[in-house]
């Protein structure tokens with residue numbers, strides 16, 4: 001990944017964050033040898049499963065990078081074991097007023113108040129249908145406030161993907177905090193599970209205090225009782241940032257990292273050993289990923305043996321290095 005450090009990173013960091021993202025997405029449109037650029041060598045495979053879905057490797061790309069689900073195939077070619085498109089909603093959304101992403105470059109963190117901009121479920125379904133065969137398993141994240149809308153969006157995309165993620169944790173939409181969260185989540189997950197045979201994973205908010213922890217663990221139990229097949233821990237952490245038009249947003253990246261292993265550990269202790277738990281939040285390095293594994297982010301391998309592997313929301317900037325290193329470490333421990 002030397003080319004990225006030498007050329008790509010300085011270029012991206014010279015641009016405002018949303019412009020850098022647009023450039024990155026445009027680059028993915030180019031017919032380049034993405035598997036080679038991703039650098040995951042052939043034959044290095046730590047296959048595993050996530051909620052019954054076979055994965056080439058346990059490193060996933062979290063929701064938010066490909067909100068229109070139009071580049072999941074290329075992102076898979078870069079080496080991810082699974083990719084999460086969206087978050088999408090039934091109708092298109094423009095999102096919040098700009099500026100809506102602020103960098104904390106020195107602490108390798110971002111604060112975003114995107115407000116779920118996306119082209120809507122019909123357009124996302126068209127994009128998914130254009131590239132049906134992918135090397136990475138595909139999930140789509142969904143987050144409508146109204147149950148009817150969420151179900152209509154699910155019906156459009158679910159037949160085209162391997163699984164779905166319920167975004168029960170976006171700090172930039174209202175139902176995540178202002179409504180009766182537990183009832184709403186129970187209703188959403190039950191409705192989804194009744195309508196799709198594919199796994200439904202629930203993405204939870206992070207927690208920093210005992211009170212928040214109790215709320216999140218209650219949501220986790222409700223999600224699982226309603227039929228969720230796994231949990232993603234966690235989404236961004238609400239913080240204030242006056243550089244954003246909204247004045248507040250969700251913290252991502254290294255600033256989240258100190259919380260991630262302890263959240264995974266507490267969620268694992270609360271839900272028991274069998275539920276897939278995806279670690280997500282500030283995972284930059286192999287050591288970070290392994291700390292998540294040790295904290296309890298575990299899944300089962302396809303042969304049914306218990307394995308120490310995890311589904312890690314890997315840092316986008318370190319796709320190849322992180323994948324290769326982690327696979328090396330995991331393979332060394334497995335064979």
Ligand SMILES: Cc1cc2nc3c(=O)[nH]c(=O)nc-3n(C[C@H](O)[C@H](O)[C@H](O)COP(=O)(O)O)c2cc1C
Nearest residue numbers: 062063064086087112167234235252253280281282
């Ligand atoms: C610009 C931006 C947009 C995001 N959009 C979404 C989204 O639409 N849905 C979602 O569930 N999470 C979204 N996230 C949160 C990420 O999926 C992830 O949970 C969070 O960034 C923590 O992981 P990280 O530190 O590895 O980035 C977004 C994050 C960023 C930075």
